Amino acid sequence: MIGLTSQKPFEISYAREHSIFWRATEERLGNIAAFFRRLKPFHLADAPGGQAYTTADSAAMTRGKEVFAESCAACHSSKQPPPNIDAHSGEGKAWFRTAVMAPDFLENNFLSNDKRYPLTKIETNSARAFGTNAKVGHVWDNFSSLTYKELSPVDELEFFNPFDETHPIKFRPKDKNVAPGYYRTPSLVSLWSSAPFLHNNMLGIFTGDPSVAGRMNAFNDAVEKLLWPEKRLNKASIWRTQNECALHLRKEFVPKPLQGLAGKDGYINIGPIPKGAPINLIANAEPDFGQLVVLQARVAKALLKIHTQNLSSEQATDELVKTVPELIAANKCPDFVEDKGHYFGTDLPDNDKRALIEYLKTF
Numbered sequence: 009m010i011g012l013t014s015q016k017p018f019e020i021s022y023a024r025e026h027s028i029f030w031r032a033t034e035e036r037l038g039n040i041a042a043f044f045r046r047l048k049p050f051h052l053a054d055a056p057g058g059q060a061y062t063t064a065d066s067a068a069m070t071r072g073k074e075v076f077a078e079s080c081a082a083c084h085s086s087k088q089p090p091p092n093i094d095a096h097s098g099e100g101k102a103w104f105r106t107a108v109m110a111p112d113f114l115e116n117n118f119l120s121n122d123k124r125y126p127l128t129k130i131e132t133n134s135a136r137a138f139g140t141n142a143k144v145g146h147v148w149d150n151f152s153s154l155t156y157k158e159l160s161p162v163d164e165l166e167f168f169n170p171f172d173e174t175h176p177i178k179f180r181p182k183d184k185n186v187a188p189g190y191y192r193t194p195s196l197v198s199l200w201s202s203a204p205f206l207h208n209n210m211l212g213i214f215t216g217d218p219s220v221a222g223r224m225n226a227f228n229d230a231v232e233k234l235l236w237p238e239k240r241l242n243k244a245s246i247w248r249t250q251n252e253c254a255l256h257l258r259k260e261f262v263p264k265p266l267q268g269l270a271g272k273d274g275y276i277n278i279g280p281i282p283k284g285a286p287i288n289l290i291a292n293a294e295p296d297f298g299q300l301v302v303l304q305a306r307v308a309k310a311l312l313k314i315h316t317q318n319l320s321s322e323q324a325t326d327e328l329v330k331t332v333p334e335l336i337a338a339n340k341c342p343d344f345v346e347d348k349g350h351y352f353g354t355d356l357p358d359n360d361k362r363a364l365i366e367y368l369k370t371f
């Protein structure tokens with residue numbers, strides 16, 4: 009939570025000069041690239057028993073293509089209208105309606121425009137888009153692009169508040185604390201095989217079953233949740249502690265005023281953290297100096313009280329809940345719901361959604 013030393017970039021030039029392993033790996037990259045270039049989509053219809061899952065209803069398939077053209081293709085296609093037509097405009101949609109009907113539309117189509125979209129538009133869980141490792145001066149600095157580093161931070165966001173459902177948490181990313189807040193459109197190639205969906209794999213069940221039937225169970229569950237958000241776990245997707253627990257920290261790793269709480273073994277127990285506490289309330293905390301002072305005072309007071317008055321678990325919970333507002337203020341990403349966002353196509357009629365799903369199975 010506090011951090012001891014600041015990050016330094018992993019320097020490619022240094023690795024090249026000093027690491028035989030780096031150079032040996034780099035020498036093989038051409039072969040790896042050649043291997044990747046030969047990979048082709050694998051289609052459900054060609055998988056063992058896969059045809060049983062595809063439709064023979066050609067009217068539904070045609071409708072599915074139209075729906076995809078209008079609601080999805082602007083982002084999920086590498087075949088795009090000419091530069092003078094905006095893919096998201098009415099004219100762009102008309103272009104896609106013709107394009108998707110071409111028998112070779114899916115051939116050599118990466119099914120992504122490879123563009124970045126801000127969290128205000130995509131609305132999926134923001135933790136990874138705010139991750140700082142690829143920023144200037146951080147560990148993966150040398151591996152991220154200039155266009156990424158130059159993105160302007162997204163506007164204010166609103167997050168579900170697990171402690172007070174009527175007052176959403178307003179969050180304005182401060183450039184120095186978090187990354188800019190964008191996700192790039194992923195490819196939908198062989199989508200039938202790769203559920204659960206989204207960058208955090210949190211949309212849909214994980215079957216752990218790599219057979220065609222297992223993948224189709226996962227796909228059907230994920231795609232229904234994608235297009236009918238009311239079927240999602242929603243607030244039940246918040247990661248919470250399953251038991252009452254505590255953080256065990258070496259006393260050297262916490263601020264001075266708290267060090268006195270260490271036991272004989274040199275460890276401090278931060279807790280008890282109550283059962284059902286959102287894990288990211290604590291895991292994403294990175295207080296700045298001012299917040300740290302307030303938080304430290306509050307938490308220290310709560311812990312001291314729990315400690316000295318030997319409070320029961322319920323009383324301890326009450327004490328710690330008082331520190332929640334400070335913990336939220338010090339949170340790098342108080343975004344707790346994991347399976348939200350990407351609401352494109354969710355307002356379509358059910359029949360159109362069903363037709364779209366049939367088309368998605370052919371990717």
Ligand code: HEC
Nearest residue numbers: 079080083125130132191192193194204205206207352353
């Ligand atoms: C504005 C651009 C945009 C539009 C329009 C759009 N998507 Fe997406 N899509 C994205 C982005 C960005 C992501 C990545 C989101 C994430 O992982 O958090 C994504 C993710 C997905 C995923 C998850 C892929 C995976 O491998 O996990 C599926 C499936 C998907 N989109 C299908 C669709 C369908 C179907 C439509 C039309 C109804 C559609 N999208 C419309 C941008 C878009």
